[in-house]
Amino acid sequence: MTLLHFPHGFLWGTATSSHQVEGDDANTDWWAFERVPGNIHDGSNADRACEWWRGRAEEDLDRAAELGTNAIRISLSWARLEPEDGRFDHASFDRYRQLLAHARARGLSPCVTLHHFTLPRWLVRDGGLLGKKLVPRFARFCARAGTELGAHVERWVTINEPNVLAFMSYFGKAWPPARGSAIDGGRALVALARMHAAGYGALKEATPETPVGLVLNVPDFVAARDNAVDRAAAKAQDAAFTGWWLSALRDGWLRPPLAMPPRHVARFAKSSDFLGVNYYGRYRVRFDPRSGATLFGRAETDRSIRTAHNDWGDVAPDGLTRQLRRVHHALGVPLVVTENGVMDAEDSLRRSYLVSHVRAVHEAIAKGADVRGYFVWSLLDNFEWAEGFEARFGLFALDPLTQIRTKRPSADLYAEICRHNGVTT
Ligand code: FCB
Numbered sequence: 001m002t003l004l005h006f007p008h009g010f011l012w013g014t015a016t017s018s019h020q021v022e023g024d025d026a027n028t029d030w031w032a033f034e035r036v037p038g039n040i041h042d043g044s045n046a047d048r049a050c051e052w053w054r055g056r057a058e059e060d061l062d063r064a065a066e067l068g069t070n071a072i073r074i075s076l077s078w079a080r081l082e083p084e085d086g087r088f089d090h091a092s093f094d095r096y097r098q099l100l101a102h103a104r105a106r107g108l109s110p111c112v113t114l115h116h117f118t119l120p121r122w123l124v125r126d127g128g129l130l131g132k133k134l135v136p137r138f139a140r141f142c143a144r145a146g147t148e149l150g151a152h153v154e155r156w157v158t159i160n161e162p163n164v165l166a167f168m169s170y171f172g173k174a175w176p177p178a179r180g181s182a183i184d185g186g187r188a189l190v191a192l193a194r195m196h197a198a199g200y201g202a203l204k205e206a207t208p209e210t211p212v213g214l215v216l217n218v219p220d221f222v223a224a225r226d227n228a229v230d231r232a233a234a235k236a237q238d239a240a241f242t243g244w245w246l247s248a249l250r251d252g253w254l255r256p257p258l259a260m261p262p263r264h265v266a267r268f269a270k271s272s273d274f275l276g277v278n279y280y281g282r283y284r285v286r287f288d289p290r291s292g293a294t295l296f297g298r299a300e301t302d303r304s305i306r307t308a309h310n311d312w313g314d315v316a317p318d319g320l321t322r323q324l325r326r327v328h329h330a331l332g333v334p335l336v337v338t339e340n341g342v343m344d345a346e347d348s349l350r351r352s353y354l355v356s357h358v359r360a361v362h363e364a365i366a367k368g369a370d371v372r373g374y375f376v377w378s379l380l381d382n383f384e385w386a387e388g389f390e391a392r393f394g395l396f397a398l399d400p401l402t403q404i405r406t407k408r409p410s411a412d413l414y415a416e417i418c419r420h421n422g423v424t425t
Pocket of ligand 1: 020160393
């Protein structure tokens with residue numbers, strides 16, 4: 001057994017997002033969505049979530065620090081910080097400032113996301129992602145967050161997984177505003193790209209020294225069978241989900257058929273000082289003439305991690321190595337694994353999942369990818385969007401009723417990885 005060492009200063013962290021942990025986030029589109037029976041599969045909502053807004057954030061940040069992590073990924077609730085168009089809430093900025101200061105005092109380098117799926121309700125009334133004033137409003141929010149909180153932030157993320165959001169909320173109907181329309185899906189993708197470019201510019205102006213990046217979800221799509229049609233279907237899904245963003249980040253062009261007509265977004269090319277890679281698993285894609293909406297591909301994931309409604313794919317650590325190397329070659333910027341983890345209430349898979357994926361990151365680095373950090377999704381069980389509390393990704397288990405946290409064995413294993421800045425072979 002040898003120790004695979006990571007570069008000096010490598011970030012070992014855990015990831016969370018505002019709506020999933022804070023609770024009392026009633027000005028968001030999700031709050032309204034959660035009131036409609038059937039939208040959240042286990043009937044729960046995020047009213048309390050992990051009670052970070054009722055004062056429990058600090059103790060969880062302490063838990064993260066006690067594991068020996070040196071970084072934390074959180075997000076800001078735009079709805080909380082700007083509860084009405086143009087009116088910013090000072091008390092909420094103060095609270096985030098406290099949290100960030102607490103994290104830093106405990107040696108956790110903050111990586112802060114500006115948009116992690118939720119939108120303010122006032123903005124949704126104005127068309128949400130499809131509204132006319134979205135882009136300048138997001139830029140204004142980023143500028144304000146940059147000025148108010150920039151001194152405490154070591155890495156900004158403009159938008160989390162715009163590719164997932166467009167597919168869940170606009171092409172599909174699983175998340176708000178549940179449009180289920182290919183035309184709206186394409187428009188949402190264009191809007192998200194323009195939002196990112198504007199947010200990047202605003203943050204760079206407010207905090208020129210702080211790296212700003214975009215986070216993409218980058219699953220490994222492969223052909224289910226070794227034949228031309230499955231290969232074509234896998235390639236089409238990958239292109240729509242990931243390739244579209246990577247080529248746009250290279251040259252600023254949003255390409256058809258997702259953007260019709262093709263469109264150049266000013267300042268989109270090279271608008272990521274680093275790329276955040278969220279990776280969960282692999283989808284084996286089989287050609288299916290009846291699956292027009294998913295580009296004639298149907299995912300087969302019989303060994304996958306899933307609930308009745310959502311599927312994070314087959315466990316495939318080599319897919320993470322592949323994708324990190326691919327993104328490195330495509331963009332040539334530093335990479336951070338901003339999310340990786342597994343839904344596993346029993347904690348029976350998580351240890352081997354974490355070890356194999358950390359090794360996969362090491363292999364990508366050994367093969368030339370410039371990976372600067374790795375964040376486990378998630379520090380603790382939290383409100384998993386339409387899955388409610390059914391999908392349990394935490395290093396700490398949470399009982400949402402009693403709010404009792406219990407450390408899972410995999411947390412100790414992750415602590416060892418952090419302590420050694422490495423993993424054994
Ligand atoms: C990602 C999201 C994150 C969490 C994990 C399980 O797609 O960014 O908020 O829900 O999946």
